[in-house]
Amino acid sequence: MLTTQRRAMISARLAREGQIVAKALADELGLSEDTIRRDLREMAAEGLLKRVHGGALPLMPPLPDFAARQAIDSDLKRRLGRRAADLVKPGQTVFLDGGTTNAEIARALPHDLRATIVTHSPTIAAEFERHDAEVILIGGRLYKHSMVATGAAAVAAIEHVRVDTFFLGATAIHPAQGLSTGDYEEAAIKRAIAGQAADTYVLATPEKLGAASPHRIMGVNDVTGLVVPAGMSDEALSPYRECTALIVA
Template sequence: MLTSQRKALILDLLRRDGQVIARDLAQSLSLSEDTIRRDLREMASEGLLTRVHGGALPLAPGLPDLTARRGLASDVKDRLGRAAVALVRPGMTIFVDGGTTHAALLRHLPRDMAVTILTHSPTIAADLEHHAASVILIGGTLYRHSMVAVGAQAAAQIALLSPDIFFLGVTAIHATRGLSTGDFEEAAIKRQIAGRAGETITLVTPEKLDATSPHVIMPTAQLSTLVVPAETGEDRLLPYRQAGIKIIAAD
């Protein structure tokens, strides 16, 4: 088999299975594991996949900045937000991560609902201007790509909180590789919030599912609930169900 044919096969396997195990692929093709690993290294350098120990994972798509993201998949985000907001009850304390999907969630939050909303995102706080909710804004060093506070000051404030729900934003989720994002400091803050929350819920658009980003937030099994578009195939959702995660389909 030619190198180009092997690489095409690897991309097909990533699309189908969400991962490639170098040892297994080498055995199935009767090739040395070194040959497959060389292919994976070359493909990673070409920006075609993400190398991990023992194999490879699909690339999580790079995200544009927050302003550019506002118009992306707006209908899907609206459906996700509407489904997720049904989990919020009066009297709850919820932590809302930054991002345009959570902005969609807040658009469906009843304006007169008596809840306490914690956030480290100034843009999320601004979206609550006309709500009755009590809003607590966490400060720190501003990570402009996501418009959220990170760093030691944010961490010190978060350590004093115990929200009922954390609506966690991710750039990728993979059944075995966990929930991840593109920035080390942001991943650390998200991980800390999840550790303080009663339950963690994430809303994902289709391109984030079965993908991976450079910095792991937490293992997938630590997630309480996954909200996905209703058209998401059951074959893609089965590994998450097997991990004990509740799945909500957003119509």
Template sequence: MLTTRRRVMISERLARDGQIVAKALADELGLSEDTIRRDLREMATEGLLKRVHGGALPLTPPLPDFAARQAIASGVKRMLGRRAAGLVQSGQTIFLDGGTTNAEIARALPRDLRATIVTHSPTIAAELEQHNAEVILIGGRLYKHSMVAVGAAAVAAIEQIRVDVFFLGVTAIHPAYGLSTGDYEEATIKRAIARQSAETYVLATAEKFGAASPHRIMSVNDLAALVVPADIENEVLSPCRDATTLFFA
């Protein structure tokens, strides 16, 4: 089989199945596993897919900047934010990750809520100006793409806090690769927060499912729940149904 034909087949299989297992594809095509792995390496170098142990996953497209993302699916994000805010209980310590969807959680929280809200996002903290909740802002180097603090100082501060619920922001969700994001330092911060949290929730719109960003955060199985739109298609969710609880907005 010509290299061009193999690459077309790999791309089609990624679009259909959301992953490539090198050995299984090699056996199916009657080729050596080394041949498939070489194709995957070359396609990854060209930015066509993401190589992982044993195969490959699709890439997520580059995200627009923070200001532009605020206008994307804003109505759906508001619904997700309201559903997530309803999960917060008085007296809890909550960590809100950065991002436009989590900003909707902050906006939906009752202003008289007695709770402690921790965040490393100055934009999230600003949303809570008129709330009774105590707000703790984690500092560090500002990663402007997501408007969150990253770096050693942020990690050190996070390690001194225990939280009840972490609302984690991600750019991609894949049943095999897990939850991922586009920046190495941001992924490190997210893992640090998750380690300090009793429960971790993710709010996710449909386009985040079945894809993988470069930097893995954690497994879907490690989540307490996914908060998703009520009208999301069943085939989008089916790979994650056995991995975690689903809340619909």
């Protein structure tokens, strides 16, 4: 097989499966693992993929900082936030993950809602200054990129909370590779929260679908549903219909 053919296959598989495992691909093609690894190194040097131990992931553009992300697709995020807020019922205990999209859930919740809001994000907690809802703020080491608490103290506090609904934030959502994010500790915190929740929902902006970040949180089939924008093609959404419920905003 020619080098150009291997590269085309690698690119297609990354787009379809969200990862390349060098040994598995070498065995499948009847080639040496060194050959595949060389292809991955060269493609990474050209900015076509991201090399990781044992293989490769799709190249994800660097995320803008928290302040910059607040201005990205704000109308779409508001629409998703309003639809997600409809899922919250009086009397529930709700955990809101950090992030600019989940901030729109907080803004959409009625000010007179009688509920308990749990969050490890000081920016999310601040959104409830004038709400009737009780707010529990989880502390720990502040991960400034997402403005959320991480670390052992946060995990210990989360273990003592039971929630009805968790709105989880992810940087990437792939039907095979699942939900993922860019920070190892943040991924662990998200798993811990989901483990305490009866239902877990994810607000999915279009650029996150079909992508994979380095640190896996959980499978798409492990969440109760994805809140997706109206107007997306059936081709884009069909792989997710087999995994979980889709809630259209």
